[in-house]
Amino acid sequence: MALPLFASAPVVEENVVEQQAVEQQVEEQQCYMYNIVTFAGTLKNEGFSVDLDNGKEIKKLKDKNGKKMKFTTPAAALMYLVSEGWELCANGATSNPNNSTTTYWIMRKPCTKADFDKAVQEGLK
Secondary structure, rough: OOOOOHHHHHHHHHHHHHHHHHHHHHHHHOOOEEEEEEEEEEEOOOEEEEEEEOOOOEEEOOOOOOOEEEOOOOOHHHHHHOOOOEEEEEEEEOOOOOOOEEEEEEEEEEEHHHHHHHHHHHHOO
């Protein structure tokens, strides 16, 4: 017995529903802003400053009044950044030709897709 021609319609409908679900997942995908954090100064409780690379520029971390911030320890800097909504997602170190090492953290904070796309464009030359 031959199957009616409309029998394949449910398969097509399932494919459409699956495609819509995939598109919705892409739209809902979490976006993040990233900062790469490095340090300048000594760790002998004399204070050290934090440099932030936000994708547009590298600058010293400043408070809400524009004053450069200094911290007594890396933990103090990390706790401050976490209190501002950033999370540590990776860390590492690089070595320079003069045998000095630079430690870095990669911090991230949730953002909208529009803010993420804007940051990507602002970071391009």
